[in-house]
Amino acid sequence: MSTAATTPVELADQLTRAARNLLAHATERELNGKRELPTPCAEFNVHQLCEHLLGTMVMSTHAATKRPLPADAPLTLTDAPWRAYPPVVDKLVAAWSKPEAWEGETPFGPNTCPALFAGMVTVMELTVHGWDLAQATGQPFKAEDDVVATAAAVAAQIAEGARANGAFGVELTPAPDASALERLLAFTGRSSIG
Template sequence: MERVELLTGVLSKTGDLIEGVGVDQLGLPTPCDDYDVETLINHIVGWLLLFEAGCHGRTHDGDATAHRCGPDPAAEFRAAAASLVAGWEKYGFDREVAVTGDNRLPAESVFNMTVMEYLTHGWDLARATAQPIPFTDQEATETLIRAEATLPPQYRGENMPFGEIVPTGQDASAVDRLVAFLGRDPEASPRG
């Protein structure tokens, strides 16, 4: 699967999930311990704005962790997603990209982090709001390969961005294997 095709599919489906959230669901718990649905959506959009700016060689003016969406989070997300995809298409992958401040990483690593972020948080949002998981086996398999190449063990564990790998059965779907690799229990209920 081509990189831009993978990213476009994941972002499109994540945008659909954001659009599918009802106002009455914003306070629901999610698989992310510190986030309810509204906080997760703010996180998803805030970090997308950061990735989008970096992809275009700009510095994001705001604080991604403090972002608060306006009245139409799905439209906000889709606009940033379209610009991010356009940035990867225009500037390519043979470069370094700023993520936060002066922290520059190889473009491929930033791209990998982006697809991991949006497929996984899309899964979180789907689970929290009882929406169907929209991601394909091919998207999840490709993202898992990228996650295995990108995520070092020192970022796992207590007070770290990722939990320990959760064991899965041999018959687990590609999406379940990915979220388990990123520290989520595919079988647990939100905050389970």
């Protein structure tokens, strides 16, 4: 599926599924007692990755509503992810469910960018870091092909900068029979832990 032809309604649905998929991997059963475990992101343990994801979702929610991130935005985990995430995901999904969220320019972190780009980056972050979290905690991870296609499209757009700042690793060579998700992970330099 070409993301150029993907409508805001379809993108909102992809973002919703990516966010709900993250929730499914951030349960008490899966995360309790695992906060110090390493993740495929060398700079993050499980707790730090969960905090990064919280910040991404809060920032993205404000981007969808075209409001800059307030100084007191809740960007640190003061509760366990399985308790902190559900209301944050609900707000994120509600904000991006409005077609106008995907239109025009929006503040996104320290920059302003097209809202469409901000939403697509959110799909990518939830998908790739969702996989990171699943890997770190020994969970299987799946993502639908249309979600992966959107994530891959935006990953290709930001790859040069993402590799320069360490967000992406060196591109790996996927297996010839790799799935779309496995190709995305290889492109972002992800490999299993250990």
